[in-house]
Amino acid sequence: LQYCCYLSRRLNQLSSHDPLWKRHCKKYWLISEEEKSQRNQSWKAIFISTYSDLGRYIRYYATLKKAWDDLEKYLGQRCPRMIGSLKESVREEDLDAVEAQIGCKLPDDYRCSFRIHNGQKLVVPGLMGSMALSNHYRSEDLLDIDTAAGGFQQRLGLKQCLPLTFCIHTGLSQYMALESVEGRNKYEIFYQCPDQMARNPSAIDMFITGTSYLEWFTSYVNKVVTGGYPIIRDQIFRYVHDKECVATTGDITVSVSTSFLPELSSVHPPHYFFTYRIRIEMSKDALPEKACQLDSRYWRITNAKGDVEEVQGPGVVGEFPIISPGRVYEYTSCTTFSTTSGYMEGYYTFHCLYYKDKFFNVTIPRFHMVCPTFKVSTARMVSRDVVVLMLDFSPPILLFSKNAWINFNRTVYCVETLISHHFSVFILFLKITFLSEPFLKKPAPHLSVLATIAYLRSST
Structure with a gap:
């Protein structure tokens, strides 16, 4: 609009038409009618003054x-x-x-x-x-x-x-x-x-x-304002709740939310720490005689490799809560995995308060825990050498290509540079980076040729 005013008198008049600037003020600067009235300026003046201050941020503001x-x-x-x-x-x-x-x-x-x-x-x-x-x-x-x-x-x-x-x-x-x-x-x-x-x-x-x-x-x-993170004791708690992670048994509903704790986790060694918060609630419409007390818990814990661990014990976190119509009980606990993900499921055993010889199980829905994407430190690639392989092949043949992996004397190398000279003795120059075997998605091919090896430490 501002550039149009220089083309002709008519366009100059049109570009100064204030309602045209109203749309841009609202779109880019979120200026409301109330704020405009407080400023006592035209929409055009507001846009230009705001742009002069925040113009570089117009994509983000x-x-x-x-x-x-x-x-x-x-x-x-x-x-x-x-x-x-x-x-x-x-x-x-x-x-x-x-x-x-x-x-x-x-x-x-x-x-x-x-x-x-x-x-x-x-x-x-x-x-x-x-x-x-x-x-x-x-x-x-x-x-x-x-x-x-x-x-x-x-x-x-x-x-x-x-x-x-x-x-x-x-x-x-x-x-x-x-x-x-x-x-x-x-x-x-x-x-x-x-x-x-x-x-x-x-x-x-x-x-x-x-x-x-x-x-x-x-x-x-967005997660905060949409209720994705619960507010507990006037704080935002970073628990993530899957809306499908809910199970109802009779009048009792169990739901679970989880969180990953990076400060208690590590990639090397693989140790991934999760906490979970469980909510147990009895419907407010349940009959009073449905009141019951939690006696024990049973867990079936499965990691990403399919390894299963079963845990059974009295109560939850040292407590034996009583659940009655309309009452909610929540508690927090934790678990660890040696894999980047896993899941838990199980049940609680309750007994009725009015019929003390009556016991029943309440399903705990399966809930998954997955650690965030992670990157491995480049410092694990710690040494850089130049390896000279003098191979007795005639005529010379190309054994490796750039970025290939080789395994020599239980050490894995990445081929970064390869130069061949057409002599009766074939010479490979490999600028290598040391890596540990677990980082490779598949085993590196072993180098098994008659060779004279010279390790030349490079300045890098």
Whole structure:
């Protein structure tokens, strides 16, 4: 519209027609009629002034502003204390100063979000969700820009990574990669997970939580405001509930929600920690004589390999709850798998309070637990050598191709460079990377030829 005004007098008049600018103000800047009346400006003036301030974020602003508005409205009704921890927006020059401080560019969607709210104060509960067990508690704050810049990482394993969240109880953070280094994609968001089997302290695996700040933040907000995450004791708890994970036996309904705990999990060794929250409810329309008490539980636990473990014991978490019409009982417990996924199912045994010799089982629906996508640390690829193989073949023949795997003396190599010279003695130059056998999807072919091997350590 602005460019049209330079073409002719008529177009100049049309481009100044205020209702044409109203649509753009609402679409890109979410300006309401009420806000316009408070500003006492035309729609065109509002659009131009807003664009001069936030124009670089026009692709992201409406989406992020709506997410923040929805979150504030939802929490204002359910967690008003959390709203008070949010910080006011920052200025462009503040974001530019942080970029100069850390020596990296911040993505525009991240900058845009902080033009709306500068994260939150380091308080509990954290805006980005909580999790609690009997002896463990996590609550993640959304870091303000200065605190995030202070935690910017340059060390090996987390090079050029910016913390987005922080838990003051566990020290856990979610990081955003500002460059494509150490096997990470640019702007990827992840939980760090130290490799406990590697001698190299820079060996850090990653549980991926987002591919960009926009996707990471808006998907989280959507789960919160649609009730995907429950509000418990004025906190957002990151339990995921599958609506099909519900079973009803008579008047009793059992439903389950689950959560993955990255801070208690590891890829090396494979140890994946999950917590689950179970809700047991008796219909309010049930007869009073249907009241009963839980006696025992039975679990059938199956991992991704099909291995089955059966567990039976009295009560649940040391309690024997009484269930009566309209009453709800909830409890939290946990389990671990050596595989990336698994499921549990089983039943509770109850006895009737009015007919004490009457026992019955209540089905626990099958519920699945799956860890997030993860990436293995590139630090496991620890040594780079040049191997010279002098093979006595005449005429020379090509044995390997680029990116092929070979297994020589129980060591696996990746062929990165291959050069052949047409002499009676065939010479292969292999620039190799050491890898451990478990990382290969299939065994590497063994190299079994008469050869003279010379290992030449390269400078890299």
